[in-house]
Amino acid sequence: MSVKLLVIDDDTALAEMIGIVMEAEGYSVAYCADGAQAPEVFRAEQPDLVLLDLMLPGLDGIEICKIIRAESDVPVVMLTAKSDTLDVVAGLEAGADDYISKPFKPKELAARVKARLRRQESPEPERLRIGDLEIDVAGHEVTRDGHAIALTPLEFDLIVALARKPWQVFSREVLLEQVWGYRHAADTRLVNVHVQRLRAKVEKDPEHPEVVVTVRGVGYRAGAPHE
Amino acid sequence: MTEDLGGPLPAGPRVGSVPHPAGPATTYRPPARRSTLRRRLRRKLLRLMQSWRSSLTVRVVSTTVLGGLLALGIVGGVLSAQIREGLYEERVDQMLQDAALQRQEAQEMFDSSTATTSQDVQGVANDWLESLSLSGTDADYAYLRSSPSSDSPVDFQDLVNVGGYDLPSLVSEDLSTAVEEEGGQHWQPISLPTPDGEVPGIVVGAPVTLPAAGDAQELYLFYSLQTEEETLGLVLQVLAVGALAIAVLLGAMTWGITRWVLQPVTDAVLAAERLADGELDERMDVRGRDELALLGQSFNEMAASLQRQIERMEELSRLQQRFVSDVSHELRTPLTTIRMAGELIHESRESFDPAVRRSAELLHAQLDRFESMLADLLEISRFDAGAAILEVEERDVRDLVGHVVDLTAILADAKGSPLRVDAPDEACTAAVDSRRIERVLRNLLSNAIEHGEGQPIEITVAASNSAVAVRVRDHGVGMDADAASHVFDRFWRADPARARTTGGTGLGLAISLEDARLHGGSLEAWSRPGEGASFLLTLPRRAGADIGVRPLRLEPDDDPQDRPEQNPSVIVSSDGPSLTRTSEENG
Numbered sequence: 001m002s003v004k005l006l007v008i009d010d011d012t013a014l015a016e017m018i019g020i021v022m023e024a025e026g027y028s029v030a031y032c033a034d035g036a037q038a039p040e041v042f043r044a045e046q047p048d049l050v051l052l053d054l055m056l057p058g059l060d061g062i063e064i065c066k067i068i069r070a071e072s073d074v075p076v077v078m079l080t081a082k083s084d085t086l087d088v089v090a091g092l093e094a095g096a097d098d099y100i101s102k103p104f105k106p107k108e109l110a111a112r113v114k115a116r117l118r119r120q121e122s123p124e125p126e127r128l129r130i131g132d133l134e135i136d137v138a139g140h141e142v143t144r145d146g147h148a149i150a151l152t153p154l155e156f157d158l159i160v161a162l163a164r165k166p167w168q169v170f171s172r173e174v175l176l177e178q179v180w181g182y183r184h185a186a187d188t189r190l191v192n193v194h195v196q197r198l199r200a201k202v203e204k205d206p207e208h209p210e211v212v213v214t215v216r217g218v219g220y221r222a223g224a225p226h227e
Numbered sequence: 228m229t230e231d232l233g234g235p236l237p238a239g240p241r242v243g244s245v246p247h248p249a250g251p252a253t254t255y256r257p258p259a260r261r262s263t264l265r266r267r268l269r270r271k272l273l274r275l276m277q278s279w280r281s282s283l284t285v286r287v288v289s290t291t292v293l294g295g296l297l298a299l300g301i302v303g304g305v306l307s308a309q310i311r312e313g314l315y316e317e318r319v320d321q322m323l324q325d326a327a328l329q330r331q332e333a334q335e336m337f338d339s340s341t342a343t344t345s346q347d348v349q350g351v352a353n354d355w356l357e358s359l360s361l362s363g364t365d366a367d368y369a370y371l372r373s374s375p376s377s378d379s380p381v382d383f384q385d386l387v388n389v390g391g392y393d394l395p396s397l398v399s400e401d402l403s404t405a406v407e408e409e410g411g412q413h414w415q416p417i418s419l420p421t422p423d424g425e426v427p428g429i430v431v432g433a434p435v436t437l438p439a440a441g442d443a444q445e446l447y448l449f450y451s452l453q454t455e456e457e458t459l460g461l462v463l464q465v466l467a468v469g470a471l472a473i474a475v476l477l478g479a480m481t482w483g484i485t486r487w488v489l490q491p492v493t494d495a496v497l498a499a500e501r502l503a504d505g506e507l508d509e510r511m512d513v514r515g516r517d518e519l520a521l522l523g524q525s526f527n528e529m530a531a532s533l534q535r536q537i538e539r540m541e542e543l544s545r546l547q548q549r550f551v552s553d554v555s556h557e558l559r560t561p562l563t564t565i566r567m568a569g570e571l572i573h574e575s576r577e578s579f580d581p582a583v584r585r586s587a588e589l590l591h592a593q594l595d596r597f598e599s600m601l602a603d604l605l606e607i608s609r610f611d612a613g614a615a616i617l618e619v620e621e622r623d624v625r626d627l628v629g630h631v632v633d634l635t636a637i638l639a640d641a642k643g644s645p646l647r648v649d650a651p652d653e654a655c656t657a658a659v660d661s662r663r664i665e666r667v668l669r670n671l672l673s674n675a676i677e678h679g680e681g682q683p684i685e686i687t688v689a690a691s692n693s694a695v696a697v698r699v700r701d702h703g704v705g706m707d708a709d710a711a712s713h714v715f716d717r718f719w720r721a722d723p724a725r726a727r728t729t730g731g732t733g734l735g736l737a738i739s740l741e742d743a744r745l746h747g748g749s750l751e752a753w754s755r756p757g758e759g760a761s762f763l764l765t766l767p768r769r770a771g772a773d774i775g776v777r778p779l780r781l782e783p784d785d786d787p788q789d790r791p792e793q794n795p796s797v798i799v800s801s802d803g804p805s806l807t808r809t810s811e812e813n814g
Contacts, residue, residue: 014564021567081559103563103598106570217621 006047035059069095075116092193097154115181129225130163131211162222171219291481299470326431366448406432426453491519507534551608603734619658631668643681650688663742670735675701693775702759747771
């Protein structure tokens with residue numbers, strides 16, 4: 001079964017072009033040109049990944065992102081023409097995993113999509129500890145005292161990356177490369193926003209994080225595992 | 228009795244006569260008090276002069292007070308002269324009458340005497356003098372003597388009725404001459420010694436005839452004007468106090484009124500200053516309907532008009548920036564489609580015939596250029612809109628330089644220009660936005676490579692306590708003055724005729740300059756035709772702080788300053804171009 005993408009964009013020429021490129025990469029593509037219908041189309045198509053334009057008629061891209069995130073952990077990649085505005089941060093805070101700013105190259109888009117669809121192939125069951133949390137990598141599950149915590153795939157990748165090397169301090173650039181798949185430095189706001197989102201889910205007190213610890217001037221590292 | 232008073236006086240002007248009523252007054256004005264008053268006035272005036280220029284209030288108050296004092300002085304002078312005249316004239320008349328009466332009584336007494344010897348005559352005169360104090364006269368002292376020129380048969384000793392004072396010396400020669408030669412009554416103002424010190428007074432002289440001695444004697448009576456002097460002093464004191472009070476009141480009133488009138492002006496000044504500081508909503512309080520209210524009203528109208536104009540301009544500028552930004556953004560969606568299509572076509576170019584294949588390559592290359600131009604345009608519009616945000620972090624500038632040198636090494640190899648980096652061993656850290664600084668360095672390096680003519684390119688890094696600096700020096704063709712002065716202009720190219728291999732957008736250095744400015748740093752250019760160019764980026768260690776000591780000079784160390792030069796060095800900094808003609812400096 002091929003992986004299905006949903007392109008939500010009112011610019012039909014661009015949507016079609018994206019379709020051509022992505023189908024050449026082996027994905028099947030569904031389209032939605034109207035923001036207001038996007039949630040319905042999303043439910044009907046059950047895509048594996050959503051490419052979402054931020055400026056849409058009917059329903060705003062950020063609103064759509066919130067709706068999707070409320071019902072699904074499916075990866076969302078925003079398409080934006082204004083990479084410098086608060087829209088990007090707002091989109092990320094609304095639950096988007098990544099963004100790609102126009103104009104982009106087909107290869108760039110393919111790489112972004114691939115990175116988001118990447119699944120950790122762990123033949124051996126791997127269990128990690130970070131702070132007072134337990135991570136079952138193969139089972140894709142994070143638990144605290146036996147209670148599961150729901151994380152998006154991206155957030156899961158982020159916490160696994162940190163937990164695998166608890167002795168290492170990760171700079172934002174390194175995290176961008178390992179989690180998002182960027183080859184060279186990109187927007188570090190991605191990391192900041194997702195660390196905030198992750199903390200909101202896993203920390204007992206997000207003001208005083210114990211799981212994802214900030215190292216001033218460098219980046220982040222895993223909190224010491226509780227015995 | 229006063230028959231001679233109006234007569235012509237052969238004697239000098241110092242001999243008093245009735246037409247000189249003001250005469251005595253001059254002698255009892257206190258000169259010392261007047262001079263201290265003047266000194267104080269002068270000092271006050273000096274102090275006033277200092278603030279004269281700076282304060283309208285001082286000017287108005289001092290003018291009013293001085294004018295008031297002048298008017299009061301004139302009025303006071305006239306008034307006191309009038310009072311004095313009235314007071315003294317009457318009193319002197321009384322004294323002259325008294326003196327005439329006394330003389331008459333004395334003459335009668337002497338006439339009725341039968342004395343013939345000198346001793347008897349002396350006795351008679353003594354008796355009269357002793358009786359004088361009982362006779363109810365106003366005279367304080369009396370003095371009886373023979374005329375200096377008399378050749379009386381009787382030997383008469385001069386007599387005074389009070390000892391201790393040198394009365395004879397008070398009789399001036401002029402007076403005694405007048406008495407002796409003209410007869411009749413004469414008088415003169417004098418300063419009269421009393422137990423309380425000298426007081427103003429007059430001396431009245433008239434001839435008398437002693438028995439058996441011929442008519443060669445003179446009688447002088449001395450009168451004191453102390454009471455009148457005291458009265459006049461009191462009056463003057465009252466006048467002066469009154470004048471002073473009026474002057475103070477006048478000053479205070481003027482000050483108050485001036486303040487009151489000037490308050491709106493001061494308000495206007497403050498409001499104008501605030502307006503100039505950009506607080507366009509600043510307005511003045513307008514109360515009433517007088518001229519000052521009119522001032523406030525006019526000011527407010529001006530401010531409103533200014534505000535409208537500025538807001539209109541701002542709106543226009545905003546619209547324009549918005550337009551540039553919107554156009555750039557709107558272009559991005561179709562560009563993305565074109566880009567992707569172009570990419571697809573480009574990838575499958577091998578299957579096309581040569582003409583289409585070349586077209587696909589051209590399309591691809593120009594799309595790249597179009598995209599970077601759009602990106603630069605967006606960047607510039609962000610600076611223009613003031614929307615550029617500095618994201619600083621502590622970075623070692625040597626690392627940034629190393630990174631950019633790695634990135635541009637391929638280009639440098641292609642052009643044959645070796646890149647030489649001269650950096651200190653110790654760290655050159657500064658709080659910078661690494662994305663922007665790398666962009667600046669990339670720009671400078673690719674420019675140097677492009678114009679470097681295959682000559683080595685020297686990159687120097689240095690730091691001072693307060694700043695870090697990077698200098699990029701090439702030894703290429705350089706630029707003349709006209710070219711160098713436009714180097715930071717938008718869409719300006721050093722040589723439009725020259726082939727471009729790196730495909731810059733024409734906005735690179737303009738953006739670099741804005742990036743440097745955003746850090747509070749500077750970007751300067753130096754160039755000479757045939758000698759290459761030097762670009763110096765200086766950044767404060769803390770973004771926005773003062774640069775302080777500059778770690779590097781813009782002009783390269785091998786700058787041949789000693790050699791007379793045909794072409795002027797051109798230094799262009801963020802403050803604008805400035806030309807240095809080395810030939811003139813040396814000649």
